[in-house]
Amino acid sequence: MVAGDAKYPGDSRAASQLRKGVLEYCVLALLRDGPRYGVELVEELARVDAMATSQGTMYPLLSRLRRSGLADTHLQESGNGPPRRYYTLTDAGRAALREFADDWPAFRAAVDHFLTPGETT
Template identity: 45%
Template sequence: MGNDPGMTELRRGVLGPCVLALLEVRPRFGLELVRELDAAGGLLTSDGTVYPLLNRLRDAGLVTSEWRDAEGERARRYYFITDDGRKQLAAFRADWTEFAATVRGVLYPVGEEGRRQ
């Protein structure tokens, strides 16, 4: 994906819901989230965007966190989605489906013959 300002803003707008979606599957620590978002391709412009986002999500009550100290490993802060986070994610998914269809219709209009122009 490109790095123009419009794409940067689009990434910024969907990064929070993507983090919530990952946490809905299972709790993760910060670096794990960074790696998974980076591996998804095109979602991260900088690794440094995830930690401030996690703090904002925690402040908003959408995630919680706790330190875990596994035997033989260093302590890590794990993040968990809350019930409010699940509700917000569900609402975003519904809005996203409609929004993406609307944008697609504008970007790729269907001609009278049913073909994309």
């Protein structure tokens, strides 16, 4: 089983919820570096255990990104098999990623504040 879709050994409910909250932005960050296809994104995310997900999660997410104008797609011939649908970051996607990157440090610091014993008193 893959984390994010079903209970995965070593995967907590908290880790699953955190992943769901940031997965979209991690995908946008990967697309910032150039066009990628779905399986390639799944494989790249799996390189970091906490972000491992499945195609069953990835493709609906990519469809949402496309429908919301954050990503665009094009078909490209593949050397081995059918053409692949590649996803690219749009200007709106770049803006959303910048906004997330700007907000992330303060959000992380706020969570750290509550997780550090004695910080809330």
